[in-house]
Amino acid sequence: MASVEHVDRLRMSDLVPVPPDLFRRVAALGVDIPDLLERVGLSTAQSTFSTAEQMAFWRTLAEVAPHRDIGLRLGSEKTADQRNLAEIAASHAATVEEALQRIARYKRLVCAERVTVARQGDEASIQFRWVHARGPIPHLLVECVFAAVVKLVHDASGSALVPRRIELARRRADAALLEGHFGCTVAFDEPQDRLVLASEDLARRFRPQRGEIYAQLLPSLEAALDDRTPTFPDEVRDVLRRHMVGDAVTIARVARDLALTPRTLQRRLSKEGTSYHALLDEVRRDTALRLLEATSLTEGEIAFFLGFEELNSFTRAFRTWEGTTPRRWRTSRAA
Incomplete structure (x- = not known):
């Protein structure tokens, strides 16, 4: 069966900004930030990190976090003022599909990451691929990203988004926790991490936003893309x-x-x-x-x-x- 994909192919650098509120939000969930950063080799004064440092941060967070659901909470408890540039642009879209296209285009400004939305039959799958990552992607990071997408759609449309299923490229663990959070089946031992929606969810409309905000933001977003150019x-x-x-x-x-x-x-x-x-x-x-x-x-x-x-x-x-x-x-x- 044929599929239709939306993926922006502009290229990107490995060095990305550390989200300004990341350490504060992690600390608020009971994590000793100085200890965590020392284990990873980062500092609170660091404004950027590489993909390798980002992966090390999330792997180590899984080791020291007092609660297993910390990735889900970091994604689902994000407020509008904590959104990154890609999420702000997405929240001003007209539909879920347009929002995902904007995330695909602008995500590279906050992470060395590619986002693909593939529609096949009555399903649409969303994949996040960290371009420079080597080895398994930390499970907390995957959970955080998927939870953030679901939360953004909920906030922007005014109704809950329940995925068809979650597919994870890892061994079975915490199935009840994940299925309880997302409200759908979670499949393990898959070749790729994917958030799978019903195709009809792509047409879901967002509530009207102040269009001038996105219009003012757009020129700077487009200009910033010029700096994200790998080989x-x-x-x-x-x-x-x-x-x-x-x-x-x-x-x-x-x-x-x-x-x-x-x-x-x-x-x-x-x-x-x-x-x-x-x-x-x-x-x-x-x-x-x-x-x-x-x-x-x-x-x-x-x-x-x-x-x-x-x-x-x-x-x-x-x-x-x-x-x-x-x-x-x-x-x-x-x-």
Whole structure:
């Protein structure tokens, strides 16, 4: 079945601003901020952080937080004056779909992140991909982001948004907590983290806002996008990650997503000192390591998601990457 996707392809830098109220809000939920930041290697005076520092912050927060629902609360208890630029722009949209398109466009101003909304049949899935992240995305961060989207739609439309389901690329844990919060089924051991809505929810209208606020904000938002420009290979990596769900990701498909011919895509990558096959191999490796570490998917299931025709091909590739088999690598990480 064909799908329709909305994804903004402007590029972005890795260094992003620390939300000005983040440390205060985390402290208000019972976390010792000086201890947390010391563990991560950050300081309260830091105004920006890299993706690696951001991931370390959320992983460590999970270790020290006194309450398991802290990610959900950070997302769902955010007030209008605590919203970032992308969320402010989204709150002034006319519909849920337009709001998500604005988040997709402007999210890079507050995080090295891509947002994709894919409509297929009677469902629409929302994915957040941290462009420079390596390894599993911290579960508290995923929960916070999904909860924030649901809260924004509730506030802007005046009625609750109940997803069709939540899909998480991690082992089963806290199912009752998550299902109780979102009011829907939560599926674990999925290849990607996705917030899945009914397609009809995209047409839900928002309550009228003061249009002049967004009109005044728009020029500065557009100007700021010019500074978020990573390399062309990052564009290709992002498309590869988005389609790595069991289908064969061909160069023709990637080129089509980037509005290029395969020949042009290969030429541009060559100028950057890399190739399509090198990037495919890199993304397959990163995805394999993430799924082996974070989920209970079998080696055969992971091979399928990566687009390998048979398990032996995946095992041979993995030996080239890591010098061992997928099973032995997973066992060593669990030890």
